[in-house]
Amino acid sequence: VLAAAMKVADAEGIKAVTMRRLAADLGVEPMSLYYHLPGKDALLDGVVDSIVAEIGLAIGRGDDEAREGWQPALRRRCLSARDVMERHPWAPGLIGSRTTIPVSLFAYYEAILATLVGGGFSYHLAHRSLHALGSMPLGFAQELFSPAAAGGSVEADAAEADLAELAETMPHLTAMVAAELHDNAEDPLGWCDSRAEFEFTLDLLLDGLARAGV
Amino acid sequence: VLAAAMKVADAEGIKAVTMRRLAADLGVEPMSLYYHLPGKDALLDGVVDSIVAEIGLAIGRGDDEAREGWQPALRRRCLSARDVMERHPWAPGLIGSRTTIPVSLFAYYEAILATLVGGGFSYHLAHRSLHALGSMPLGFAQELFSPAAAGGSVEADAAEADLAELAETMPHLTAMVAAELHDNAEDPLGWCDSRAEFEFTLDLLLDGLARAGV
């Protein structure tokens, strides 16, 4: 049913997921879908549910969570989630643009909360921690600008061509790019969102939270 | 021209910003717009430019930046940007969903980079800092799920009603909500994204970066 939606999204981006397109793939008339689903929003909610479920599978048992402590446990979870997002580059954009919160997400965050509380967090600090971590438990971070996560195709930005002329007006930016010039420019989750950046930010937050009062 | 677009977005949300609607507001035929603009993407890029410009105005001179140091300077900037986002609740969603990077943003980040480098950051750490801060210099943070930032109208999520039945299966979540129950539930930037949460996360990151090697 919505496995077809995932397949289309993986193959051609989330923008190609349309009622009519989906019906055609399923060899059925477009309007038949409305018997099974209330509408497109329900479809997308279902896709998000599938993603969350996939994250749950990717994490594994975690029976040794009590042994390793909250910080490595959360770290493992976020990095596992990131693997899932790497398989579905359109997912961050979809999740970020949803206007309703699927129920499956509540269960997911309940598990994270259990980890935090089990690690000695007060509910107050746990709440702030969830805000601070943002979408990292879902495997992605808010990028400065993340074309891949947002739309679908990563087209060369128009400004790239003019970057040469703008060089002298923006000395620091050009210097930084020159100094950094990533070897992983084709990262699927957006500009520079390499695993290294993700881990740096994640550890920055986790260490900060550890210092904040546990 | 695109001041009209901002007005429509402020009044009825970004989803109401449509070529035809805009033309009607301007007392003109829909297709006249294509003489002035290449298409809708150009329009939205222009709106983002306007937002960035508004952030620039909101920040003020900052002549005493050298005196106050990079950390308070960046802090002031992020909080000023947040004020702008509060005036345009649709802006985070629009910015996050854009697939091209408007040129104005380069200049904006150039200024931030100048602050960091001036504060003693290496280009490498400055780069990581930009990633870690994410969208905070733009005045918003990636929320767990931010209906307001994403779509437009903040409708009551369907799961809210079932929360009572789910209480026993999610003890920590219900306990946390009960313990926290915000007095500012009607915050325009999404669930719980109050100024206090924003500042907590911001300081967590800034302090972490300060400790990371400057």
Next chain:
DNA sequence: ACCTGAACACCGTTCAAGT
């Protein structure tokens, strides 16, 4: 119970044509 067909009310965009 499940699917179909025709229709409605919207989009963004093209293109030849007006003044």
Next chain:
DNA sequence: ACCTGAACACCGTTCAAGT
């Protein structure tokens, strides 16, 4: 230089009707 009109190719969705 600036605007118009009609048309095209798409959407999501409704609704009465088929089997």
